[in-house]
Amino acid sequence: MNLTLKVWRQNGPADSGRMVTYQVTDVSPDMSFLEMLDVLNERLILEGDDPVAFDHDCREGICGMCGMVINGVAHGEQKATTTCQLHMRHFEDGATVTIEPWRAAPFPVVKDLVVDRGAFDRIIQAGGFISVPAGSAPDAHSVPVKKDDADAAFDAATCIGCGACVAACPNGSASLFTAAKITHLGLLPQGGPERDSRVVSMVEQMDAEGFGGCTNTGECTAVCPKGISLDVIAQMNRDYLKAAK
Amino acid sequence: MAVTGAMLVLFLIGHMIGNAKLFLGKESFNAYAEWLRTVGEPALPARTLLTLTEIVLAAAVILHMWAAVTLARRAAKARPVKYATKKKSQANGYVVHTMRYGGVIVVLFVVWHLLDLTFGVVNPEGFAATPYDRVVAGFQPSRWWVTAFYVAALVMVGLHLRHGLWSAFQTLGLVGGRNRRLLNAGAAVFSALLILGFLAVPIAVTIGAVK
Numbered sequence: 001m002n003l004t005l006k007v008w009r010q011n012g013p014a015d016s017g018r019m020v021t022y023q024v025t026d027v028s029p030d031m032s033f034l035e036m037l038d039v040l041n042e043r044l045i046l047e048g049d050d051p052v053a054f055d056h057d058c059r060e061g062i063c064g065m066c067g068m069v070i071n072g073v074a075h076g077e078q079k080a081t082t083t084c085q086l087h088m089r090h091f092e093d094g095a096t097v098t099i100e101p102w103r104a105a106p107f108p109v110v111k112d113l114v115v116d117r118g119a120f121d122r123i124i125q126a127g128g129f130i131s132v133p134a135g136s137a138p139d140a141h142s143v144p145v146k147k148d149d150a151d152a153a154f155d156a157a158t159c160i161g162c163g164a165c166v167a168a169c170p171n172g173s174a175s176l177f178t179a180a181k182i183t184h185l186g187l188l189p190q191g192g193p194e195r196d197s198r199v200v201s202m203v204e205q206m207d208a209e210g211f212g213g214c215t216n217t218g219e220c221t222a223v224c225p226k227g228i229s230l231d232v233i234a235q236m237n238r239d240y241l242k243a244a245k
Numbered sequence: 246m247a248v249t250g251a252m253l254v255l256f257l258i259g260h261m262i263g264n265a266k267l268f269l270g271k272e273s274f275n276a277y278a279e280w281l282r283t284v285g286e287p288a289l290p291a292r293t294l295l296t297l298t299e300i301v302l303a304a305a306v307i308l309h310m311w312a313a314v315t316l317a318r319r320a321a322k323a324r325p326v327k328y329a330t331k332k333k334s335q336a337n338g339y340v341v342h343t344m345r346y347g348g349v350i351v352v353l354f355v356v357w358h359l360l361d362l363t364f365g366v367v368n369p370e371g372f373a374a375t376p377y378d379r380v381v382a383g384f385q386p387s388r389w390w391v392t393a394f395y396v397a398a399l400v401m402v403g404l405h406l407r408h409g410l411w412s413a414f415q416t417l418g419l420v421g422g423r424n425r426r427l428l429n430a431g432a433a434v435f436s437a438l439l440i441l442g443f444l445a446v447p448i449a450v451t452i453g454a455v456k
Contacts, residue, residue, distance in 0.1 A: 008329075019329055072330035098330045105323050168335065170342065171316065172323030212323035213316045215246075215344065216412040218336035231421045238418025 001027040001088060004096040005040065007052055010109050017109065019098075029089035033076065034059060034066060036088055053112040061085040061225065064160030067167070068113045069100040074164035074223040082162065082225040102167035106174070106209040117163050119209040120177060126205035127198035128181040130190050149187045156184035158226040165220035165228075171212030176220040178206045179236035180228045186239060196243035203240055246316070247413035249309040254406065254413075256302055261442040267455060268445075271377045278376040310352070317345055341408045347401050354398035361391070384450035392451045396444060403440035407433055 003024045010017030024040050031039070034056050041051035057065040061082040068083055070076035076086045091097060101109050106119035145153075157180075165176035182199050185191030191198070214233060221230050266277045284294045334342060357367070362379055365372035370382040384392050410432035414420045420428050449455045 006329075017326075069328060069330070072328060072332045073335060077335075100328055100330065103324050103326050103328055105325055170332075171320035173320075210323055212320040214416075215316060215341075216408070216415045217341045219334065222335035229422075230415065231425065234415050234418045234421050234425070236418075237416055241418055 001029060001091070001093045003027055003036070003091065003094070006096065006098045007112070008100045009052070009112055010101075012111055013108055027088050029087070031088045032059065032084055033070070033086040033088065034084045053110075053114045055114050056084060059084040062160060064162035067102060067162045067164055069098075069102065069167055071098050074102070074167040075162075075225055079222075080225055080227050082160075085225075102163050104163075104166045104172040104211070106172075106211055107163060107166065115163070117161070119211070120161050120163065120174070122209060123174065123178055123202055123205045124181065127194070127201040128185065130185065131194065132190065143189050145189060152231075153184050153187040156180045156187075156228065156232050159184070159224075159228050160226060162225060164223045164225060166211065168219040168223040169212065169214075170217055170219060171215055173214045173220075174206050174209070174211040175214035175233050175236065176224065176228055176230075178202050179232040182239060183232040183235045186235070195239060199236060199239040199243050203236070246309060246312045246409075247416040249305040249312065250409050250413050252301065252305040253309065254410065256298070256305075257402075257406075257439060257443075261439055264443065264446050267377070267380060268449070271375075274377045274380075275375045306352075306355075310348070313345065313348055340404050343401070343404055344408055347405050350398060350401050351405055354394075354401070357394070358398075380446065381450055381456065384447045386451055386453070389451060392447045395447045399440050399443050402443075403436045406436040406439065410435060 005022045005024055006019045007022060008017060009020045022040055022044075024036060024043075027036050027039065034054070037052060037054060044051045054068060055065045057063040059066070061084060064082075066083040067075060070083070070086070075081055075083050076090070078086050078090055099113065101107075101113045102115045102117075104115075107115040107117055110116050159177060159180035161177060163177070166172055166174050169175075182202055185198065186195040216230070216233070218230060221228060263277060263281075266274045281295050282292050360366045361368050361383055362376070365374070365379060368374075368379050368383050369385075369388070370379045374382070384395075411420070411425070411428045414428055415425065446455075
């Protein structure tokens, strides 16, 4: 396969950045999107150019590091897929592919396609934890958890914090991420005692970071590689209204 | 957005049912309009209910707009650099992305609507005529463009409600799981029925079914 790539290049946070066009030849349809970028980077290095910087780590869809807006869609148009798990067979030979970083003020571009997602870490620091010494894992049946709650908590816990929800949201809102963490911890017995204070401090931190407000467009859940449901946002709103009383 | 929107939706339901009095004849419609002004008399002064409704609605509209502007400004600040590629909606389609400019169109429509049928300024019969005569004169076939404008604006109101209705429940945390999907479908059906009810009046007058 041969592709024309239009890639966002930005030397650093202070640079204004621009789209640069590259030709990539001999791409195998079995390559992942990141491997295709590896091929481009190998050539750029050989030619003495600066390789395209992009975040990646596990390359098996569970770390949440890789993330780029491909043809206007976070992680590309393939549903429930991270960029590293997106394969080139979903693209047509000769296609032009546009690649941009996540766009949000709280996610400043570090270089090219790499953004600083420290804002998510600070939301977690505001309350996305349990302040008890948990010790070793308890016996599975020592604290009963309702099956529905366990399932809902587990669904929310699959969030990998990649930031696609923010990238896709027309408001630049981080509600899906924050709500997933709040739901995950709040529904389990260990997270129960801090449920009220957690939702208030995490939502306050989310707003303080400069994320936009949720208008329920549903764009976040549509691009979420883990398919986190809008239900978590309703849960967050419910918890917040209860805690704010 | 959710609370003020809910108030406006409740008003729209009452408004739509009140409009239907038009189909019961001239006396019924005019008597209903008169009743709205005299309800509670003599215990309450004239126009008590109407004035209260007007105050609550005006406050709801202003707060709804304030919330919308606040959200829009936060959204603009949260994404100072736009995407180069045109974003395709991956979710609930086009409708949810019409809320902001759709809301502006709806407000402009409400201004015209008040000038037309409340104050009679842009109505051929003027303020002195009975409400029934104003409605019939306003939507005459010769004034087809008024009817066309009403139809377009009402469809926009319907699209606004289509997202706004279920969205309000979501914002207030009242839905989850299967209920949300049911509510989403219910919002579409409810908006369609409400707008069909509103559309019936101008269209009936224009095609001559109500004279």
